[in-house]
Amino acid sequence: MQQPNKGLTLVSTEVQANQYAEHRLKQSDEIFRLLVDSVKDYAIFLLDTDGKVATWNQGAERIKGYSADEIIGQHFSRFYPKEARESRWPERELEFATKEGRFVDEGLRVRKDGSSFWAYVVITALRDQTGVLRGFSKVTRDLTERRMLEERTRQLNRELRGRVTELLESQRLVELRTLELQKLSGELLRVQDEERRRMARTLHDELGQELVALKLELDSATSSELKGNRNLIHATELASSALQKVRNMSYLLHPPLLDESGLLPALHWYFEGLQSRGQLRITFEYRPILFPRLQREIETAIFRVIQESLTNIYRHAETQDARIELIQEPDSVTVRVRDFGKGIPDLKFGTGIAPGVGISGMKERVKQLNGELRISRAEPGTLVHATIPTLDQV
Numbered sequence: 001m002q003q004p005n006k007g008l009t010l011v012s013t014e015v016q017a018n019q020y021a022e023h024r025l026k027q028s029d030e031i032f033r034l035l036v037d038s039v040k041d042y043a044i045f046l047l048d049t050d051g052k053v054a055t056w057n058q059g060a061e062r063i064k065g066y067s068a069d070e071i072i073g074q075h076f077s078r079f080y081p082k083e084a085r086e087s088r089w090p091e092r093e094l095e096f097a098t099k100e101g102r103f104v105d106e107g108l109r110v111r112k113d114g115s116s117f118w119a120y121v122v123i124t125a126l127r128d129q130t131g132v133l134r135g136f137s138k139v140t141r142d143l144t145e146r147r148m149l150e151e152r153t154r155q156l157n158r159e160l161r162g163r164v165t166e167l168l169e170s171q172r173l174v175e176l177r178t179l180e181l182q183k184l185s186g187e188l189l190r191v192q193d194e195e196r197r198r199m200a201r202t203l204h205d206e207l208g209q210e211l212v213a214l215k216l217e218l219d220s221a222t223s224s225e226l227k228g229n230r231n232l233i234h235a236t237e238l239a240s241s242a243l244q245k246v247r248n249m250s251y252l253l254h255p256p257l258l259d260e261s262g263l264l265p266a267l268h269w270y271f272e273g274l275q276s277r278g279q280l281r282i283t284f285e286y287r288p289i290l291f292p293r294l295q296r297e298i299e300t301a302i303f304r305v306i307q308e309s310l311t312n313i314y315r316h317a318e319t320q321d322a323r324i325e326l327i328q329e330p331d332s333v334t335v336r337v338r339d340f341g342k343g344i345p346d347l348k349f350g351t352g353i354a355p356g357v358g359i360s361g362m363k364e365r366v367k368q369l370n371g372e373l374r375i376s377r378a379e380p381g382t383l384v385h386a387t388i389p390t391l392d393q394v
């Protein structure tokens with residue numbers, strides 16, 4: 001059998017391998033060129049050692065506006081604004097890249113049509129294996145859009161800060177107005193209480209005294225020569241009833257006992273009146289048994305809360321049964337008025353719908369004294385719960 005010529009085979013394999021490597025090199029060179037050329041978002045090009053444009057890609061054409069024919073061979077300083085050119089800034093960039101190997105910058109650049117854009121630029125010095133400078137690569141990215149976005153973000157932030165400041169300012173104003181309103185409504189409540197006291201006194205002391213005098217006159221007439229006169233008897237009855245009404249009105253406007261003897265006697269008097277007229281059946285519990293006197297405003301507020309709650313029960317709850325608890329705690333006083341009626345409609349609380357004057361009046365009164373008043377459904381019925389601090393009042 002003939003042996004194959006090994007030496008020849010070796011040589012031809014080597015030649016083939018070299019050719020193949022060369023082919024691959026060419027191919028990858030071409031692919032690389034294609035890659036660079038097809039990049040559209042970056043201008044990627046080469047400068048010769050003098051700064052003249054040597055290659056151009058699609059990205060460069062897109063960003064700067066020149067075609068390859070127009071720009072190859074031109075000095076790259078034409079991409080810079082006039083002032084930069086005059087101060088020889090482009091040349092300084094190349095010097096810097098030559099010295100340091102690389103130069104990175106952000107700044108204004110000029111397009112072919114004279115418009116400018118914000119560019120991110122990297123210049124890299126290209127040296128061969130022996131270290132000789134062969135030119136520069138330049139990669140430029142158009143940051144105009146990013147700059148605009150940044151500027152827009154900054155502007156929005158500025159606007160936002162402005163709005164927040166305005167908001168804080170109006171919030172402050174609202175707080176101020178709320179304080180003023182609170183002061184005003186506190187003042188109104190005080191004036192109202194004072195006015196009720198005054199009217200109660202006038203009714204009792206003036207109208208009441210005159211009615212007493214009238215009744216005495218009528219009584220003495222009835223017991224003397226006009227005895228048995230039916231008109232007179234009727235007039236006496238009318239005078240009695242008018243006197244009773246005036247007294248009741250006066251006491252309801254402002255129970256004199258409230259100022260003189262305190263909350264408990266005033267409440268007892270008030271409940272007796274309601275029960276004797278058959279309006280409500282009231283269970284009243286209080287602690288401690290020796291209930292102390294409280295500050296005048298607090299006593300008035302509690303009396304008014306109970307009065308308004310009972311009036312509401314009488315008018316709206318469709319029940320006759322009410323339970324009242326009054327508890328003096330170490331640093332607060334709590335009052336609970338509960339009925340067992342149909343319950344307050346859902347709409348009236350918790351939904352932001354303003355309740356009637358009665359409920360809001362109670363709330364305002366209690367709030368004026370730094371307390372809190374809540375109204376809830378009690379299943380069955382309604383519970384009015386108010387707590388007023390007593391420590392900081394004295």
Ligand SMILES: Nc1ncnc2c1ncn2[C@@H]1O[C@H](COP(=O)(O)OP(=O)(O)O)[C@@H](O)[C@H]1O
Nearest residue numbers: 312313316317343344348355356357358359382
């Ligand atoms: N105890 C209650 N039971 C049922 N409904 C009540 C009770 N208290 C109040 N309400 C309801 O809440 C509303 C608001 O009460 P209020 O503020 O005192 O105003 P007013 O009594 O003048 O209607 C009443 O109209 C009534 O519908």
Ligand SMILES: [Mg+2]
Nearest residue numbers: 311312358359
């Ligand atoms: Mg009411």
